[in-house]
Amino acid sequence: MKSRASRPDSLADQPGGGALPGRLGEELRAELIAFRRDLHMHPELGNQEFRTTAAIKDRLEKAGLKPQVLAVGTGLMCDVGEWDGVTPMLALRADIDALPIPDTKAGVPYRSTVPDRAHACGHDVHTTTVLGAGLVLADLDRQRLLPNAVRLIFQPAEEVLPGGALDAIESGVLEGVGRIIGVHCDPKVDVGRIGLRIGAITSACDRLEITLDGPGGHTARPHLTTDLVTAAARIAVDVPALLARRVDARAGLALTWGRLETGHAPNVIPQHAELSGTVRCLNLNAWRDAPDLVHAAIDEVAGMHRAKTVINYVRGVPPVVNDAESIGLLDAAMTERLGSYAIEDTEQSLGGEDFSWYLEQVPGAMARLGVRTPGDTRGLDLHRGNFDVDEEAITVGVELFTAAALLDGGRS
Numbered sequence: 001m002k003s004r005a006s007r008p009d010s011l012a013d014q015p016g017g018g019a020l021p022g023r024l025g026e027e028l029r030a031e032l033i034a035f036r037r038d039l040h041m042h043p044e045l046g047n048q049e050f051r052t053t054a055a056i057k058d059r060l061e062k063a064g065l066k067p068q069v070l071a072v073g074t075g076l077m078c079d080v081g082e083w084d085g086v087t088p089m090l091a092l093r094a095d096i097d098a099l100p101i102p103d104t105k106a107g108v109p110y111r112s113t114v115p116d117r118a119h120a121c122g123h124d125v126h127t128t129t130v131l132g133a134g135l136v137l138a139d140l141d142r143q144r145l146l147p148n149a150v151r152l153i154f155q156p157a158e159e160v161l162p163g164g165a166l167d168a169i170e171s172g173v174l175e176g177v178g179r180i181i182g183v184h185c186d187p188k189v190d191v192g193r194i195g196l197r198i199g200a201i202t203s204a205c206d207r208l209e210i211t212l213d214g215p216g217g218h219t220a221r222p223h224l225t226t227d228l229v230t231a232a233a234r235i236a237v238d239v240p241a242l243l244a245r246r247v248d249a250r251a252g253l254a255l256t257w258g259r260l261e262t263g264h265a266p267n268v269i270p271q272h273a274e275l276s277g278t279v280r281c282l283n284l285n286a287w288r289d290a291p292d293l294v295h296a297a298i299d300e301v302a303g304m305h306r307a308k309t310v311i312n313y314v315r316g317v318p319p320v321v322n323d324a325e326s327i328g329l330l331d332a333a334m335t336e337r338l339g340s341y342a343i344e345d346t347e348q349s350l351g352g353e354d355f356s357w358y359l360e361q362v363p364g365a366m367a368r369l370g371v372r373t374p375g376d377t378r379g380l381d382l383h384r385g386n387f388d389v390d391e392e393a394i395t396v397g398v399e400l401f402t403a404a405a406l407l408d409g410g411r412s
Helices: 026-041 050-062 123-142 165-170 228-246 284-304 324-338 355-359 392-411
Strands: 076-080 089-095 150-155 177-190 194-196 204-213 254-262 272-281 308-317 343-345 364-372
Touching (some): 026 123, 026 392, 050 076, 050 150, 076 123, 089 392, 123 177, 123 364, 165 355, 177 194, 177 355, 194 324, 204 284, 228 284, 284 308, 324 343, 364 392
Parallel strands (some): 089 150, 177 364, 194 343
Antiparallel strands (some): 204 272
């Protein structure tokens, strides 16, 4: 990435806003904010996004477009402009599902109305920015200012391993697509800015479930049985430590437990124990080797304690690996809209994202979209019930996508 000049004192002082059309008008901006708030109030889990899908479909149809619901019944795709059957299209991707956690925000009118459901990862913003970009691009197409057709992808079930992207791909969303771009909300980046990175920007993420079994017995005679409490505790501690010594540290392979459950009485050695957690990895090749390495480490530790194991290793998603040319497109688009001051380099995270499955098929890139109000010290983070965004990020996302579509079409 090229070095960046220091940021001006305010977004208003930034250069940008060049000759490209497709700026977001105030009327549509207000509509999009209202649309995002409606989604936020009515969050739906993966593969259950029927209301969300209907709302997106209705608005696209009102704009004269022809969205198609995906074969799985939720999510949709929609082309803006008529594809000539030859020129590869640029795809803009959004994910539409929410999380199974309560919305704990106070003092906002758009708090979730659904118990234990919340848009705590910003998917409502992702959806609104792609919708807004589609509406702006449709208007440009009517003016004959859109150089090439653009595909909008509203994908369900991003939060459900191995990710709804696989179902979307199976439905044909990448047919005719030559490049795909997306954004992900980042509460550590100020609104009006994006974070870019060439190469891996997220990690791989798999799910691990282990059951341990043994005859159980009295705590007075652990030598006559299989001490599953000790076995489970040693697996929880020793398996991550073993992996750290069997994989290059630069691969960033990390096994972290989220649940350990066993036993009911203080004087009874239980017959059953369960552990579950996630395996995350920064390196694609190490991720491919991870299942065998994890199985071997678990068997080794469990064998020392004579515990019978059943291992369920659920493949998740590979890392999102950004293509250099696609990052260049996003860089040029953001520079056009707000100036190079609005771009910052970003680090690779240990979070997983099923956008990676698209990049197994076509080149593309994901940017981090700043959603933090400058000066906000609350320390908001993703997947927390109090997560919220500065809604100016919607304008930034829409204009980033529209500029990218125009610049990519201009290169065709």
